[in-house]
Amino acid sequence: MNIVTGTPADLSVEIMAGVAHYRHRVFVEKLGWQLRCENALEYDQFDRDDTVYVVAHNAEHEVVGTARLLPTTRPYLLDEVFPQLLHGMAPPHSPDVWELSRFAAVDFSERGSSALAQFSSPIAVGLLQASLECAARHGAKRFITVSPLGVERLLRIAGFRAHRLAPPMIVDGNPVFACSIGCETHGAPTAARELALC
Amino acid sequence: MHLSPDGLIRLTVDQLLSTPLEHLVSGVDPEAHVVPAACGTQTSLSGYTEWISTRDPTISIGWDWRLQTLACGVRWVRVGLPRSNLMLTQDTGADSSWHGNLEILGTIVDALAWREILPQVVAARYA
Numbered sequence: 622m623n624i625v626t627g628t629p630a631d632l633s634v635e636i637m638a639g640v641a642h643y644r645h646r647v648f649v650e651k652l653g654w655q656l657r658c659e660n661a662l663e664y665d666q667f668d669r670d671d672t673v674y675v676v677a678h679n680a681e682h683e684v685v686g687t688a689r690l691l692p693t694t695r696p697y698l699l700d701e702v703f704p705q706l707l708h709g710m711a712p713p714h715s716p717d718v719w720e721l722s723r724f725a726a727v728d729f730s731e732r733g734s735s736a737l738a739q740f741s742s743p744i745a746v747g748l749l750q751a752s753l754e755c756a757a758r759h760g761a762k763r764f765i766t767v768s769p770l771g772v773e774r775l776l777r778i779a780g781f782r783a784h785r786l787a788p789p790m791i792v793d794g795n796p797v798f799a800c801s802i803g804c805e806t807h808g809a810p811t812a813a814r815e816l817a818l819c
Numbered sequence: 820m821h822l823s824p825d826g827l828i829r830l831t832v833d834q835l836l837s838t839p840l841e842h843l844v845s846g847v848d849p850e851a852h853v854v855p856a857a858c859g860t861q862t863s864l865s866g867y868t869e870w871i872s873t874r875d876p877t878i879s880i881g882w883d884w885r886l887q888t889l890a891c892g893v894r895w896v897r898v899g900l901p902r903s904n905l906m907l908t909q910d911t912g913a914d915s916s917w918h919g920n921l922e923i924l925g926t927i928v929d930a931l932a933w934r935e936i937l938p939q940v941v942a943a944r945y946a
Binding site (some may be wrong): 708709710713763770771773774777782784785786787788789791796799801 | 822824825826827843844846867869871875876877879881883899902903904917
């Protein structure tokens with residue numbers, strides 16, 4: 622697995638198009654999220670010139686994982702779309718805190734796996750570690766995310782230090798919550814698991 | 820009890836013990852399956868349960884559970900340590916270790932009446 626990071630200016634047009642297409646396959650086609658898309662490409666108002674991307678490719682140069690990093694000093698998903706998940710707590714606006722979103726690690730070249738089983742973890746854990754290291758290089762000390770509740774369980778099993786910021790809420794029939802993940806160095810992952818963050 | 824910039828609520832064990840917690844939501848894992856857990860036991864169902872305080876800032880504690888099938892009946896068992904937005908502090912005001920914090924929370928949630936609620940949750944799931 623090869624991982625590249627950077628803003629759109631740092632990455633090629635082909636990589637950025639691959640990210641948008643991959644996100645459409647994962648979040649719209651597989652998970653059924655109701656997201657505005659054009660031409661099977663998924664992107665939104667948080668995909669900006671200053672957005673940092675982490676992209677994993679397999680040996681065939683196919684996208685097998687993506688993550689989107691946003692500084693909380695500018696508009697971000699939790700603050701703008703899901704502030705209710707903080708239960709009245711002020712959303713962070715700090716160079717120390719970055720948001721992790723559109724995290725997915727599905728290798729579509731793997732045969733015989735279900736959509737959920739394909740959130741497999743050598744990719745997911747490697748991608749998350751790369752995202753944490755990338756954010757740390759930008760000054761982050763912790764991530765915040767909007768996540769399905771099960772992700773908290775999987776982060777712990779995979780060896781990441783994470784905690785909820787407030788109680789979970791039911792959104793579209795599923796429990797989701799605001800999560801905080803420390804950017805400190807982590808040890809080797811302990812298990813293969815699924816991860817998908819909003 | 821206070822909410823810290825890192826999003827954790829810091830309080831002492833005594834403060835937590837004096838804070839009523841109520842059931843928020845519970846669920847059954849989508850892929851419940853039978854897995855031998857130990858000699859003479861079987862696991863047939865698993866899931867999660869979430870509890871909150873009714874005061875601000877809102878305390879949130881959740882944990883996983885498993886239904887063990889035994890020869891003499893069934894038993895609801897907490898699996899692993901709780902997940903929470905709490906950090907228990909010592910008398911000095913210093914934080915507990917993260918693992919120690921969760922260990923104490925585990926003993927506290929074991930005293931809650933979650934085993935009385937889960938049969939209703941499971942019954943609703945399979946009704």
